[in-house]
Amino acid sequence: MQKKYLMTPGPTPVPAEVLLAQARPMIHHRTPDFSATLMECVEGLKYVFQTKESDVILLACSGTGAMESSIANLFCAGDKVIVARNGKFGDRMVGLAKVYGLEIVDLQYPWTEVVRPADIAEALKANPDARGVIITQSETSSGVLNDVEAVGKIVAAYPECVLIVDSITGIGAVPCMTDAWNLDVVMTGSQKGLMLPPGLAAVTVSPKAWKAYERSTLPKYYFDWMKYKKNLDAQTTPFTPAVSLIIGLGESLKMMREEGIENIIDRHSRLAEATRRGCEALGMKLFAPPEGRGSAVTPVWVPEGVDGKKIVSIMKNKYGVTIAGGQDDYTGRIFRVGHLGYFGDFDIITTLAALEMTLAELGYEFERGAGIKAAEAVFMGEVG
Numbered sequence: 001m002q003k004k005y006l007m008t009p010g011p012t013p014v015p016a017e018v019l020l021a022q023a024r025p026m027i028h029h030r031t032p033d034f035s036a037t038l039m040e041c042v043e044g045l046k047y048v049f050q051t052k053e054s055d056v057i058l059l060a061c062s063g064t065g066a067m068e069s070s071i072a073n074l075f076c077a078g079d080k081v082i083v084a085r086n087g088k089f090g091d092r093m094v095g096l097a098k099v100y101g102l103e104i105v106d107l108q109y110p111w112t113e114v115v116r117p118a119d120i121a122e123a124l125k126a127n128p129d130a131r132g133v134i135i136t137q138s139e140t141s142s143g144v145l146n147d148v149e150a151v152g153k154i155v156a157a158y159p160e161c162v163l164i165v166d167s168i169t170g171i172g173a174v175p176c177m178t179d180a181w182n183l184d185v186v187m188t189g190s191q192k193g194l195m196l197p198p199g200l201a202a203v204t205v206s207p208k209a210w211k212a213y214e215r216s217t218l219p220k221y222y223f224d225w226m227k228y229k230k231n232l233d234a235q236t237t238p239f240t241p242a243v244s245l246i247i248g249l250g251e252s253l254k255m256m257r258e259e260g261i262e263n264i265i266d267r268h269s270r271l272a273e274a275t276r277r278g279c280e281a282l283g284m285k286l287f288a289p290p291e292g293r294g295s296a297v298t299p300v301w302v303p304e305g306v307d308g309k310k311i312v313s314i315m316k317n318k319y320g321v322t323i324a325g326g327q328d329d330y331t332g333r334i335f336r337v338g339h340l341g342y343f344g345d346f347d348i349i350t351t352l353a354a355l356e357m358t359l360a361e362l363g364y365e366f367e368r369g370a371g372i373k374a375a376e377a378v379f380m381g382e383v384g
């Protein structure tokens with residue numbers, strides 16, 4: 001037997017409490033029992049998204065479905081949107097906007113840079129007819145954290161323009177204040193910070209976003225938000241929901257409420273800090289810039305002369321620790337350690353130990369134990 005550790009930024013580990021809740025015998029969704037669970041989930045999600053003003057809609061799809069729904073529900077073909085992107089998931093938003101015939105003002109940055117809110121202000125001045133601004137809060141491909149609070153302030157001054165935030169790996173890892181920051185649409189997926197298996201997505205819709213919905217003419221059926229809102233008013237769903245995932249969500253949200261959102265975010269900052277210091281102590285360089293590092297995932301440059309793909313495969317096959325490699329241009333050049341969701345200090349210690357043993361096998365020179373020592377210092381409150 002080999003014990004397995006899932007250290008990726010989605011899917012993420014699922015707590016036993018949640019797994020057991022999902023293993024209960026199936027119930028019908030048109031029942032008071034299911035309605036009660038559904039409404040508890042919506043309330044719990046509002047807490048996690050930090051919103052009282054927005055509606056929360058649950059969709060049976062992965063995160064990309066929620067991204068697609070945000071385009072289909074808010075715009076008309078030919079509408080202009082500003083997309084600020086610095087990674088793979090921002091690229092996906094451009095792909096989606098194109099498929100639906102939107103005109104794109106493309107603010108493209110290298111993956112190693114943060115989006116500059118001032119550029120968005122300028123793009124809005126130059127394109128006052130823009131109907132939307134689209135941004136990824138936590139870029140999972142690069143670990144970069146974009147300042148959506150600053151962007152929210154800028155977009156709030158344009159009553160006809162909605163702000164769409166992909167916070168799929170932001171929610172539950174970093175602060176994301178839907179109301180306070182004027183975020184019109186915020187989305188997440190179940191297999192990230194919500195500690196569930198994949199297959200469920202949640203989207204917030206602000207009053208301003210509902211106005212955009214009213215004028216939108218893009219085709220939508222399964223993802224038509226109004227169908228979900230009307231049914232939710234009657235404590236139900238328009239279609240057969242992902243019953244077991246929603247029951248599991250009830251359990252994971254209970255755990256999140258017990259810990260408290262501020263404590264959850266603090267725990268993630270600590271795990272991220274320990275991972276960063278651990279990797280730096282091994283002489284490796286972090287991929288994301290100091291001014292924009294998120295807490296969901298830590299991408300690290302593969303050291304010179306080391307085969308990056310081998311780091312990932314040895315860790316997985318020999319030590320049972322699954323981390324993620326780089327994507328697109330960064331395949332084999334970076335590796336990414338996920339610490340989003342159901343993670344504690346010793347998951348990081350375990351991962352750094354496996355990383356040290358792997359790097360030693362690959363002939364990389366470093367001081368053995370230095371990574372673990374640096375992480376311990378963070379966990380003991382000596383640094384960070």
Ligand SMILES: *Cc1c(COP(=O)(O)O)cnc(C)c1O
Pocket residue numbers: 010062063064065089136138139140166167168169189
């Ligand atoms: C995971 C993720 C998505 C959605 O991907 P799915 O595979 O469809 O769940 C979107 N954006 C970001 C930033 C993500 O991390």
